[in-house]
Amino acid sequence: TEIRVPRNGKIYFSKIHDLIANRRVDIIKGYTDLNIDTIKSFMVNEFRNFLENKMNSLYLQMLREPDERFFHIFKLHFVQPNPVISEFSSLKENETFFPPCMFGIMKRLTSTKHLKYNDRQSLILFLKGIGMPVEKTIEFLRNSFNLDNEVFNKEYLYSIRHNYGLEGKRANYPPYTCSKMGSLCNNNSVGCPFLGDKTYVKDFLNVKNINLDLEDLIKSHPGQKACSKILNVLIEQEAEPLITSPVNFYNLFKNKNNKNVE
Structure with a gap:
């Protein structure tokens, strides 16, 4: 599907932080021009933030109301990013x-x-x-x-x-x-x-x-x-x-x- 880019569109720099880190855009007063790259970056970052927030909310809900069916999955993927050396x-x-x-x-x-x-x-x-x-x-x-x-x-x-x-x-x-x-x-x-x-x-x-x-x-x-x-x-x-x-x-x-x- 073709993405239509609005004319003279602007986007705030914090919404496309991956492009900022790679210095792929020019920032003026906190904003940069909308184009295909900035729109893609915005959509990916927003979706990632959405998933993280939902998963964190779900995990907190699990802490309040534990469900044994999901406990192992959450422990494996979200609880311990660094393995514990000894049991x-x-x-x-x-x-x-x-x-x-x-x-x-x-x-x-x-x-x-x-x-x-x-x-x-x-x-x-x-x-x-x-x-x-x-x-x-x-x-x-x-x-x-x-x-x-x-x-x-x-x-x-x-x-x-x-x-x-x-x-x-x-x-x-x-x-x-x-x-x-x-x-x-x-x-x-x-x-x-x-x-x-x-x-x-x-x-x-x-x-x-x-x-x-x-x-x-x-x-x-x-x-x-x-x-x-x-x-x-x-x-x-x-x-x-x-x-x-x-x-x-x-x-x-x-x-x-x-x-x-x-």
């Missing part, structure tokens, strides 16, 4: 390998049924970093927050998916490092408990049955070095590991446990 069994089984900072955030979540922004971001990116699938993270936080489903979906669902690279610009956000966690220490955030509220470290030592004097530990091993020392006690390793991130702590702890089981 994630369950949060309950893996929580024992959490570092003191994540232990503190989980404890705060249990007691308050809510997390402020920094703690929420820290935890979501950590769970992503250790291989917890996005649908399990959504389910866990949905059950942990003292909110009804409608409020949770409105306020937190997009943010969780965005952190997993499934919304917005679909960026691959890395988990926070120890230095980043250290910068988050305040009344609203757990951050690094060795630099902030040391109550979480005391509780962690008690739960793990580690007999260390916390004050002496922090004096001799400031910041993340104290965390490295605790991990060294847990995994009984001759050379003390240097912890650079919560995920790093988790992986070393879990890998050592897996070797012991084998």
Whole structure:
């Protein structure tokens, strides 16, 4: 079918971004002339956006009202663009390998049924970093927050998916490092408990049955070095590991446990 191009027609540059990227059109005050190429580009981009919006809407509907017949298809094509290296069994089984900072955030979540922004971001990116699938993270936080489903979906669902690279610009956000966690220490955030509220470290030592004097530990091993020392006690390793991130702590702890089981 022949496409009839209107005379003196103009189109806004954002509607033909693929042509802009290849510098195939001239832009004047945000607009370019209508021609066969710009019309084709516009139609393809609009149809692509339409499909993406409809598929995202359908996926969100699936989260609210799951249908087992379609779950595998959505998981395969839309949930995990990057494959998870190791199979994630369950949060309950893996929580024992959490570092003191994540232990503190989980404890705060249990007691308050809510997390402020920094703690929420820290935890979501950590769970992503250790291989917890996005649908399990959504389910866990949905059950942990003292909110009804409608409020949770409105306020937190997009943010969780965005952190997993499934919304917005679909960026691959890395988990926070120890230095980043250290910068988050305040009344609203757990951050690094060795630099902030040391109550979480005391509780962690008690739960793990580690007999260390916390004050002496922090004096001799400031910041993340104290965390490295605790991990060294847990995994009984001759050379003390240097912890650079919560995920790093988790992986070393879990890998050592897996070797012991084998």
